[in-house]
Amino acid sequence: MAENMEVDVATPRGTKRKADETQPPLGGAPRKIVALSQDVVNKIAAGEIIVAPVHALKELIENAVDAGSTSLEILIKEGGLKLLQITDNGHGINRDDLPILCERFTTSKLKAFEDLTSIGTYGFRGEALASISHIAHLTVTTRTKESSCAYKAHYADGKLVPAKPGQTAEPKPTAGRQGTQITVEDLFYNVPTRRRAFRSASEEYAKILDLVGRYAVHCSGVAFTCKKHGDSTAGISVPANATTLDRIRQVHSTAVANELIAFQAANDRWGFKSQGYVSNANYSIKRTTLLLFINHRSVESSAIKKAIEQTYAQFLPKGGHPFIYLSLEIDPQRVDVNVHPTKREVNFLNEDEIIEIICDEIRSNLGKVDTSRTFMTQSLLPGVKVPTAVTTPTQDVGNAIPETPRPPVTPATQKGRSQKPYENSLVRTDAKVRKITSMLPPGQHPLSEAAADGGGPEEMDYEYSDREPTLCRLTTVKELRAEVRDNMHNGLTDVFASHTFVGIVDERRRIAAIQSGVKLYLVDYGMVCNEFFYQVGLTDFGNFGSIKFNPVLSLHELLTVAADHEKQIADAEDELNWEEVVDAVKEQLLSRREMLAEYFSLEISEEGDLLGIPLLIKGYTPSLAKLPQFLLRLGPHVNWLDEKGCFHSFLRELASFYVPESLPPPPPPPSTAAAGEIAEAIEEDPGIVARRRQLARAIENTIFPAFKARLVATKGLLKGVVEVANLKGLYRVFERC
Structure with a gap:
């Protein structure tokens, strides 16, 4: 009886049945074949084309380059899943083409199948924007050269949709520059399984940077900028006029x-x-x-x-x-x-x-190729020699700074017996060893020697505010940054990027010695500081720190001090009314106090008190004795009528204010003074002594390391850098002697 009983055994969940086990439905009729809905078809197609945010960006970059763009700005948020935006300056999209822009197989690059045999553009199938619109919220803002305004359109599932419920879906006129801006938000919002497959936003952003870097290297004549949303600096920034080699240098x-x-x-x-x-x-x-x-x-x-x-x-x-x-x-x-x-x-x-x-x-x-082979030797044991880099070149090097610098030291291994390196190939790698100032006569030891007696670094108190960093979108600031990059001298930039600080030679003429490779240079650090702080002003525009005054300073009194000084050195026949100058400059600064505070952190109260000045770099405070003259020069020397001219001239004045001042030489020691002058010879103003020590620490420990990390050496700085010794050349001279 039990043997004839039928027991229904449930098929395990997820078990795949074989073809011969498949049972037709009741009634014996086979299953009917039906066409998939268009929504399912579109999502399947979108999943094949847009696998990840980087694939969507690749399609958008190619479309932008096909449109004749010379500048691409890319903005990413959460690895492209939350926001992926690309802005170009190409020829734009006609208003009449916007309704079918995101329909599948709509393209301006292909008309017949035979055209595939001679295709010369990036995109050709017309599926990119259509696929993106099915799995994300897509917004397109575009303007052609002939159009009087830009048009903004929103898309979903390949069709125009209204920006808000109840509004029309037709593209709306809006302000905008020539070109196209495509904004992709909430990618894969309706495909949760695909969205959960991404492990981290940083990993997706790294893939995006790799893709943008590839096209930035290849697309000559096209500028690329790619950054995270909210970041003040770009992950990739390549100017349009950069050569292929310079593009590789900046990207890789x-x-x-x-x-x-x-x-x-x-x-x-x-x-x-x-x-x-x-x-x-x-x-x-x-x-x-x-x-x-x-x-x-x-x-x-x-x-x-x-x-x-x-x-x-x-x-x-x-x-x-x-x-x-x-x-x-x-x-x-x-x-x-x-x-x-x-x-x-x-x-x-x-x-x-x-x-x-x-x-x-x-x-x-x-x-x-027959170039130098380089080797690195290093010991981590205490008390032994510091790491030493040894080069064995096959060609001599000239005395001038090369436009294309020599290759830097790269690690490698050498098998077999080791040979003693030649002294003329040793490279200085540690700034803590004997300095050049120790070789100067007594009494001529400048700032670096005074710093040695000053103990540890100067203590400075810093407070961190809750102010969020702002993203600079001003075209004029971007143009000023581009001008600096266009004027870059590659060889000199690499000298500063690889230098070792040797010492301050003359604080009155503001000259320091640095070593790069086997060459010794004298540097006018006053000139270099002027350019460096101007570049800091551009890169950190709108995000400066602030040096607060407690108690606050009277703006009118500061301007009066500067005017009195100018009056003393002015020509006696000069009939300029300095009181009117003070009032005019004060009124000009007060009328622009909000702009000065927002862009430059120069804070002035409504009553005319100076509350704070910009902080450009931590660890260094400019000479406040220069503050009155800096404020007075803001009146006649800043172009307040033109935006670009205003930013340029203001930042130049700010950089000049931040340049370390020239100090008088230290007094000679008593042994070199006359008998009746001993007391005067050993006395020096305590304020100058303290400032000498502060500058010594700042120049060696703050300013020159900042040069190494951030300075873009321009061609104008060539006048302030002089090569004074080449180790190999000196050895050849000594050998002849």
Whole structure:
């Protein structure tokens, strides 16, 4: 009886049934085939094209470059999941095209299937914006050259939608510059499983920086800026006029750019030409970095990557890998671009032959390069010598600062017996060893010697306010920053970036000695400080700290002090009414007190009291004796009528105020003074002594380290830097003697 009983055994949840186990529904009829709803189709397609925020950004960058843009500004929040915004200055989108902008398969780059054989643009299928609109909130603001205003449109599921319920969905006129701004918010908000798959926002942001860096290197003539929402500094910032080598330097570091060699390869039979930069045998990293562009599209190719790695195997140590930037242009008729939903891969004819020619050219160029090999020795044991860098160059170096500097020291290993390094190749690496000032005659020891007697660093109290950092969007400030970058001298910038502070030589003429490599330089630190603090004013614009006065200072009294000083040194025939000058400058500063406080942290009360001045750098306080003159010069020397001129002239005056003042030389020791002058010879104003010690600490421990980290040395600073010794040249002189 029990054997004939039927027991329903539930199928385990998630168990996959085999085809022959599948039972038709009751009645014996097969299941009916139905068409998926359009919403499901669109979301499936969107999931194939937009896999992550970086893929959405790739499509938007390519569309912007196709639109003839010369400047791209990218803003990211939470790795692109919360906000992904790209602003370009291209030709824009016509008002009449906005209704179908986000429909699938709408494009201005392709009309017939045969056009795929000669496609010369990045995008061509017309699916990018459509896919994004199905999985995010999409807003487009665009203006063409002929249009009198910009138009703003909102999209959802490929269609125009109103910005708010009850409003019309038609694009609305708005203010805007020429070009297009695309804002993608809440990516994958309606695909929760995809959104939960992302581990961290920082990981997605790193992928975005890698992608932007690739296109920033390749797209000559296009400026790129990419930053996190709320950050004052950009993760990537590349000017439009930068060369390919400078773009690599700014995106991937100077250490890579200094070790690159250019190469070109072409072949008419296989219909291709290539160019790029590859690292030489002095440079190696743990993983291969390959920036590959085929017909100007960033793609991946495991075959090309593996072949190049095998080529480098005979030049690099075991475990070392190269850096390669390769731009490959192939006859469009030989390339199939439509093989991957995200266009990450392409197929092309004669792949093996093309790769072989490229690798042969790389191998040939590597064999021709004969540059210096560098080695590092270091000991961590206490009491032994500090780390010493040793170079063994094969070429002599000139006395002038080179426009393209020598490669920096890079770690490597040397097998076999060690050799004693030549003294003329030793490089100073520790600022705490004997300074140049110890070689000066007694009584001529400047600031650095006075600092040695001053004990520890000056104690300064700082309070952190709750003020949130502001993001500067002013075009005039960006233009001023670009002017500094355009005027950069690469060689001199690297000298400051790799220098070691030696000592202050003359505090009256504001001259210090630094060493970079095997060269010794004298630096007019007054001139360099002027440029440095101007650059700090630009980079930290609107985010300065503040030096508060307690008690507050009278603005009128400060201006009067400066006017009296100017009156004393002015020509006797000068009939200028200085009281009117004081009143005019005071009125001018009071009328602009809100702007001065917001942009420059120069705080003035309604009653005319000076509450605070800008703090540009921690650990250094400018001479307050220069404060009256600084305030008085803000009247006639600042262009208050033009925004860009105002910012430029004000920051120049502020930088001049922050430049360390010139101090009188210290008095000679008693042994060098006459008998009746001994008392005067050993006395010096205590205020000057204290200021001498403060400046000594600030210059060595604050200002010059800041040069090393932040200074963009401009060509004008060449007049303030003089090479006084080259260790190798000195040894050649001594050998002849």
